[in-house]
Amino acid sequence: MTFRFNTSRSRRLAVAGASVAVAALALTACSSGSGSDASESPAGEEGFGDLTLQLSWILNEEFAGEYFADSMGYYEEAGFSSVNLVPGPSTGVAELVSGTADVALSDSISVGAAVANEGAPLKIIGATFQSNPFTILSLADGGDIATVDDLKGKRIGVQDSNTTLFNALLAANDIDPSELTIVPVQYDPAPLVNGEVDGFMAYITNESVTVAAQGLDTTDLPFADNGLPFVAETFTVTDEQIANNREMLKAFLVAEIRGWTDALADPEEGSRLAVEEYGADLDLNPENSLAGAIAQNELIVSDETEEFGIFSISDALQASTVSSLAGAGIEVEAGDLFDLSLLAEVYEENPDLIAYMG
Template structure:
């Protein structure tokens, strides 16, 4: 029970009102220090529960979030889920997305802010078969390339930067499964080397991949964001969540076998393959530890990089406003999490 001493009791004991106030403050602070409240926080994943989120679930399993008084729950995403809509409406307090949809959402006036990112460099690549490799954007000429509809403007931007015209390449919609590459229906597939690339490798398919960031399309993935008003009103909670997330991802990268096992046996969506999950987390490591993460710590924000990404989207005709990185990002949360 918290220590309480009202004015009447204090006077009976011969204690001044000022002294009783000081005692109450002292014991109140002590009680608070010993019984810090564990606060819930809901996190909306942009995709199903799999190894790309292994760092988060390792944190749940190892108690890293509870260590910082956060009861973190992670809500599954998927093809029929609107992750940004769920965060913007308050169904979840934080979420993750590749940076592209977040730039578009902010450009449209949705009041979200990026506060951290797991993948400092996107594994997004143009994947081809090793026997017929596409080794540069220039080699896309005359080829049939599958690309998600949302990424089409960015591919056109890259083509233009490489001296190609839109009609130099036959662009078709991409399915989630890259099987069409194996059957020869397409020459190249735009997807994640850590996801579709691993999918193909696990089937015994030899592939070749070029990373789109190396050709002028910088991107971050598992980019963490929240609604502005929630972030402003809950800074301590959000910083504590990020502290737990940093330690969680460090543990996961250091224990890939254990993390893959956790996802297959305990936390992941049904039907995950252990070997594929293990391969994916191992291949993800250099993308997570890339760039600013190597100097400032995991999940850090490279704010100037976000200005570059916004400019690419503006040049590609996707961003319509004069938005800058300061409008999109708030690095104070992860900076504080990494410094304390």
């Protein structure tokens, strides 16, 4: 069997996402897609019109919840004529500030960098991944990096765009960079498989899955469990959208919650939708897709989401995210990065949506 790697998977998490030439901060979001025409009141007969959702990656299983929301008619029931799922890779920052997207699935690193360094008027209003998927991937019969101390003396493959984040991992664990060797790599984990490096900066839901699918025993050192617990796959919008199109955004969140509730309950169908329908032209590997769908569900749920609902970001998780960003050299306050008031209103008005576990 031939295993295909998503060779640029980790680029979108680059802190270089701040290089979005937010020179366009003369924000044109006021002319943004569908949202600009939405009413401040709930959708009436005319509804909210069309919405453009910028995805962070290709149309694989990562967006199973969106596929359910679309195919099951949840977007339509929420008042949208259509929701255009625009594939990445992209941090979504440029699309949001230019007004070509109404909502973007992004990450707190890219958004935080744009807010802190460029003054981008953006807010995270919810997060699919309560726990970020970054990891140091190693082979069990090779580097076998199971603890941060195991990094010492090892050759670690790190992509240029992820160097800052990797250094933040070291700083969070009081490890001096001189105690290991950083090897510049691209996004294909072949150097790990070939023994050129002992560890490889990867995604638990992607490279870890594809390497294991080759029959190799692997070991993961998740960033989220080792000093960098930040949220990812964030629903990000402009301040202008929140001010002018609040009810539209809340309706969108309702549809998303319903879609991801289905995806959590049925990862097999979520994977099938990716492989056979939404990503049909990508030649996705069905086995790897299903494994990825199952793995990512573990990042979506937590004790807090069971109590407060999916996409919730508690005060504690906001604080830990901000601390993680600071470790990566990105200084931002929680209030500058998050606005969870819309999600709170959604669950207050629709308390039944909290029970995603059935």
